[in-house]
Amino acid sequence: MAESLAHDCIPFGYELDEDHQLLRDSIREFARGVVAPGAMERDIKGEFPAEVIRQLGEMGYQGICVPEEFGGAGLDALASAIVVEELSYADASVGVINSVQNSLVIDPILKFGTTEQKRKWLPKMASGEWLNCFSLSEAGSGSDAGAMKCRAELKGDHWVINGTKLWVTNGAEADVVLLFVRTEDTDRRNASCLLVPKNTPGLTVGKHEDKLGIRGSSTTELIFENCKVPAENLLGERGQGLRIALTAIDGGRLGIAAQALGIAQAALDRSTKYAIERKQFGKSLSDFQAIQWKIADMATRIAASRALLYKGCWIKAQAGHSLHIPAMAKVYAAETATFCANQAIQIFGGMGYCREGEVERYLRDAKITEIYEGTSEMQRMTIAETLVAHPERLTDI
Ligand SMILES: Cc1cc2nc3c(=O)[nH]c(=O)nc-3n(C[C@H](O)[C@H](O)[C@H](O)COP(=O)(O)OP(=O)(O)OC[C@H]3O[C@@H](n4cnc5c(N)ncnc54)[C@H](O)[C@@H]3O)c2cc1C
Incomplete structure (x- = not known):
C-alpha cells in the first residue's frame, strides 16, 4: 500500500486538532499495517474480516461515538468519519461494516432510545462483542422505504414479526438487527423500529448476495416467521419508524x-x-x-x-x-x-x-x-x- 501523498486534512482553513490527528495516525497505522494486507484475498474469497472486526472492537472503534457512561469512546462525528475513511483506504468492506455499526444502529439508539435501552444494548455494541445490522430494504421497497411490507403485530407483551428483508449488510454475522416493520395498515408511512437479537427463534438468514464489490462484507436476506420479541424492544414511539x-x-x-x-x-x-x-x-x-x-x-x-x-x-x-x-x-x-x-x-x-x-x-x-x-x-x-x-x-x- 502506497504512503498517502498529501493527506493532511485542512477543512475550511482549519487543521485537524491534536486529538483528531492522533486518532487518524493510530487508525491509519492499524488500517495499513493490519487491514490492508488481507484485503485482496478476502475480496477474492468473499470472506468476512472477522479477526479485523474483533480487533477494532477491542480498540474501541466499534462504538466510537457511544458516551463513556455506556462503555464507548465518547468521540464525535468527525472522529467516526476519520476511522471509516482510513479503514476504507485499506479495505472498503471493513469501512462499511464499521459504518453500519456506528452510524446506522448505535446513533439511532443514542438519539431515540430510553436510558434503559441504552444501558441494555450499547455497552456490548461499544465493546465490539455485538455486531449490528440495519434492516430497512425489501424486494419492493428500496428508495421508497414507505412501501415496506414486513409486519409486526403487538400480541400481549410481544411483537410478532413476519416478512422478508433484503440486502442486509452484516446480515450473516450480526448479533443485533435494527429492524423496520409496518405496524399499521392504514397509512403507508406508518412504520415502527424494533431491536431484534439475531438468535431469536423465527429469524433466519436467507440468500447471500454474490456482489461486484465490498465482497468482504456480507449482504443477506433476513426471514422472519412468527418471530417474537418483547414489547420493550420498540425503539422510539410506535409509528415513528x-x-x-x-x-x-x-x-x-x-x-x-x-x-x-x-x-x-x-x-x-x-x-x-x-x-x-x-x-x-x-x-x-x-x-x-x-x-x-x-x-x-x-x-x-x-x-x-x-x-x-x-x-x-x-x-x-x-x-x-x-x-x-x-x-x-x-x-x-x-x-x-x-x-x-x-x-x-x-x-x-x-x-x-x-x-x-x-x-x-x-x-x-x-x-x-x-x-x-x-x-x-x-x-x-x-x-x-x-x-x-x-x-x-x-x-x-
Ligand atoms: C451491497 C448492498 C448493501 C446494502 N445494505 C443495506 C443495508 O444494510 N440495509 C438496508 O436496509 N438496505 C441495504 N441495501 C439496499 C440499498 O439501500 C438499496 O439498494 C438502495 O436504497 C436502492 O434501492 P433499490 O435497490 O430498490 O433501487 P430502486 O429504488 O428500485 O431504484 C432503482 C433506480 O431508480 C432510481 N430511482 C428510484 N426512485 C427514483 C425517483 N423518485 N426519482 C429518480 N430516480 C429514482 C434510483 O436512484 C436507482 O437508480 C444494500 C444494497 C446493496 C446492493
Missing part, C-alpha cells in the same frame, strides 16, 4: 461519504506513485500532461469531497441538523470515488485491469457508494427539495 430510519440514513450518509473518500484517496495515492515509477518512451508516465491532468482532477475532487464531509461532521458534532450538506458530501464523494478508481485503472493501463495490479477492486468497491444509503438520484432530490423549500439556505452552502 420511518423518521428513525431516515434520521439514521442522514447520519449514515457521512459514513458512506467517508468510505468513498478512503477509496478515492487510495486510488489517487497508488496511481500517482505508479505514474512516477512507470517509464514509457524514456520518461515517467507522470511527465505526460494527459496523466498529470488525471492526477490534478482526482486530487481536486478529493479535496472538495473532504471539505464537504468535514463540514457535515462539524454540523453533526454541534448537534446541528442539515439534510443537504450530508447529501452533498455523499453524492460528491461517491462519484469522486468511482471517478478516481476509473482514472487509477487508466493510469495503470493493462495492469490496472488485472487483479494483480490491485486497483480494479477500488472501482468495484466504489460503485456501491453511489447506491446504498440513498442513491445519487435520491441525494440530488434531497439537496434540491431542501433548497427549494428553504431558499434562505442557499447562502449556507
Whole structure:
C-alpha cells in the first residue's frame, strides 16, 4: 500500500486538532499495517474480516461515538468519519461494516432510545462483542422505504414479526438487527423500529448476495416467521419508524461519504506513485500532461469531497441538523470515488485491469457508494427539495 501523498486534512482553513490527528495516525497505522494486507484475498474469497472486526472492537472503534457512561469512546462525528475513511483506504468492506455499526444502529439508539435501552444494548455494541445490522430494504421497497411490507403485530407483551428483508449488510454475522416493520395498515408511512437479537427463534438468514464489490462484507436476506420479541424492544414511539430510519440514513450518509473518500484517496495515492515509477518512451508516465491532468482532477475532487464531509461532521458534532450538506458530501464523494478508481485503472493501463495490479477492486468497491444509503438520484432530490423549500439556505452552502 502506497504512503498517502498529501493527506493532511485542512477543512475550511482549519487543521485537524491534536486529538483528531492522533486518532487518524493510530487508525491509519492499524488500517495499513493490519487491514490492508488481507484485503485482496478476502475480496477474492468473499470472506468476512472477522479477526479485523474483533480487533477494532477491542480498540474501541466499534462504538466510537457511544458516551463513556455506556462503555464507548465518547468521540464525535468527525472522529467516526476519520476511522471509516482510513479503514476504507485499506479495505472498503471493513469501512462499511464499521459504518453500519456506528452510524446506522448505535446513533439511532443514542438519539431515540430510553436510558434503559441504552444501558441494555450499547455497552456490548461499544465493546465490539455485538455486531449490528440495519434492516430497512425489501424486494419492493428500496428508495421508497414507505412501501415496506414486513409486519409486526403487538400480541400481549410481544411483537410478532413476519416478512422478508433484503440486502442486509452484516446480515450473516450480526448479533443485533435494527429492524423496520409496518405496524399499521392504514397509512403507508406508518412504520415502527424494533431491536431484534439475531438468535431469536423465527429469524433466519436467507440468500447471500454474490456482489461486484465490498465482497468482504456480507449482504443477506433476513426471514422472519412468527418471530417474537418483547414489547420493550420498540425503539422510539410506535409509528415513528420511518423518521428513525431516515434520521439514521442522514447520519449514515457521512459514513458512506467517508468510505468513498478512503477509496478515492487510495486510488489517487497508488496511481500517482505508479505514474512516477512507470517509464514509457524514456520518461515517467507522470511527465505526460494527459496523466498529470488525471492526477490534478482526482486530487481536486478529493479535496472538495473532504471539505464537504468535514463540514457535515462539524454540523453533526454541534448537534446541528442539515439534510443537504450530508447529501452533498455523499453524492460528491461517491462519484469522486468511482471517478478516481476509473482514472487509477487508466493510469495503470493493462495492469490496472488485472487483479494483480490491485486497483480494479477500488472501482468495484466504489460503485456501491453511489447506491446504498440513498442513491445519487435520491441525494440530488434531497439537496434540491431542501433548497427549494428553504431558499434562505442557499447562502449556507
Ligand atoms: C451491497 C448492498 C448493501 C446494502 N445494505 C443495506 C443495508 O444494510 N440495509 C438496508 O436496509 N438496505 C441495504 N441495501 C439496499 C440499498 O439501500 C438499496 O439498494 C438502495 O436504497 C436502492 O434501492 P433499490 O435497490 O430498490 O433501487 P430502486 O429504488 O428500485 O431504484 C432503482 C433506480 O431508480 C432510481 N430511482 C428510484 N426512485 C427514483 C425517483 N423518485 N426519482 C429518480 N430516480 C429514482 C434510483 O436512484 C436507482 O437508480 C444494500 C444494497 C446493496 C446492493
